[in-house]
Amino acid sequence: MQSGKVSDTPLEFIVEYLSKAKEIADGNPNIPQELTNNLKKALDIASGLDGYLEAMSSQESQPLAELYRKTMDHDWQKVHEEGTTLFRLPKECITGHLEGQVLKTLVRICKARRILEIGMFTGYGALSMAEGLPEDGRLIACELEPYLKEFAKPIFDKSPHGKKITVKTGPAMDSLKELAAAGEQFDLVFIDADKSNYISYYKFLLDNNLLRMDGLICVDNTLFKGKVYLQGETDENGLALRDFNRFVRDDPRVEQVIVPVRDGISLIQRLPWTSAGKESKNTVTPDEVFRGAQGKSILDRLRLDDRVAYVTGAGQGIGRGFAHALGEAGAKVAVVDLDREKAEKVVEELTLKGVQSMAVTADISKPDDVQRMIDAILSKWGTIHIACNNAGVNMNSASEDTSLEEWDQTFGVNLRGTFMCCQAVGRVMLKQGYGKIINTASMASLIVPHPQKQLSYNTSKAGVVKLTQTLGTEWIDRGVRVNCISPGIVDTPLIHSESLRPLVQRWLSDIPAGRLAQVTDLQAAVVYLASDASDYMTGHNLVIEGGQSLW
């Protein structure tokens, strides 16, 4: 602890009392050396802890460091005496580096996008949490003192994350009522003002659904210098927090743990209905709609954890988009491409994101390559749950000029190759009684895209749809679903080539959505078809073309 600093947390009090005890022991020759030695050991452990935790936590950003210095250097006594602040604000109430980093980490873990802070002070906690938010995330900070909004503003303005923060001045309860009336909801709430009112804030948040399903409430100072558990305490705030901690522990709607960081942070998570709903006085129909199929919420049902997938043609374009989407949803992904270098590059991208992946080189128009691809995946991961047969080629020629070579090459990859992949992986999936096959067809299976001429492509893709329908019905009763995705015209580098660029304007006038498809427009579909959420869907052609086939 810095000299002259007032003790504020249980640990700081322990250090203070141990230091005093050691001083007494040092000055008294009658105290056994063993006692002095033990006091010293206890003091070393206690006094080193906070500093070590701070030193080992990620470094604070420059704006946060500046905010901390500015808060510490400010004359809070003076601004209060001048009547600028309603209360004399103690600078110790700042959250600081360690707690700020805890909050920021929680924001990331919860994937929070909307945060509410009750009690902003100079904004250290607010800015720490804002740093953990995504670009479109936002944080509303409630603060009684208008002066603090002005104090924090120049530093919020300097930080790239400051724009995510909106400060609402005035009593927090008024702001909470406004937010509830406006139908706002938060993923994470940090309560850090006005200890005697913690319980009212907490009740208001839960009773008015200001906290989303599974949302997290963090509450500061819930150990309150140890006063919540010390016998004979009379401190009003300490007793209020003691009641608060008990109240929350006994509330069936949530689960609570108090983490002994600094002055104690309570982590309170809103439970799904399963536990809390039992206490509900309202009549609920506890069926799968209410509880979620297999007890999972719809978003959880889209997750692909522990699944093994492959994507052919994954070195670029749609296939690369599919590989990223499946990986982000939790699957291990084999990135299959003709071009080893491209496949390895995508594997590198996935590895950076923490997705387990492998590169496989294969020409899917060759039966031996197809089998080698399946064997390589099986030998690494032992199974295949998701097969994205996406590799395809497209050549243009007027039908009267289409050569048999072009026809054979196109069909060799687009239809024969897709069939060979379906068959090879289908054998594995039928044996294990589970599998999801997703073929890439095309809008060209439905309409005749023009003005470009591409007979072999169109007919091969129509074949992919029929292949999908046939396999989808033949295999569903053995646990294997086969579906396909038909993208419209996708904005890839190819489209911007000299020869195709003039066609883009023409295509755009045929697309109700007014734009070409981006690879990212197709990603949710592949995750859906790969997940258990689509189990009743088979033989389906999922068309994603901005409405083009309807005009």
Ligand SMILES: C[S@@+](CC[C@H](N)C(=O)[O-])C[C@H]1O[C@@H](n2cnc3c(N)ncnc32)[C@H](O)[C@@H]1O
């Ligand atoms: C412990 S400090 C907050 C520290 C802050 N969370 C941080 O990250 O540094 C408490 C703040 O709550 C504010 N406050 C107190 N009573 C309030 C109320 N009724 N409504 C809104 N803010 C209040 C105080 O002005 C003070 O700035």
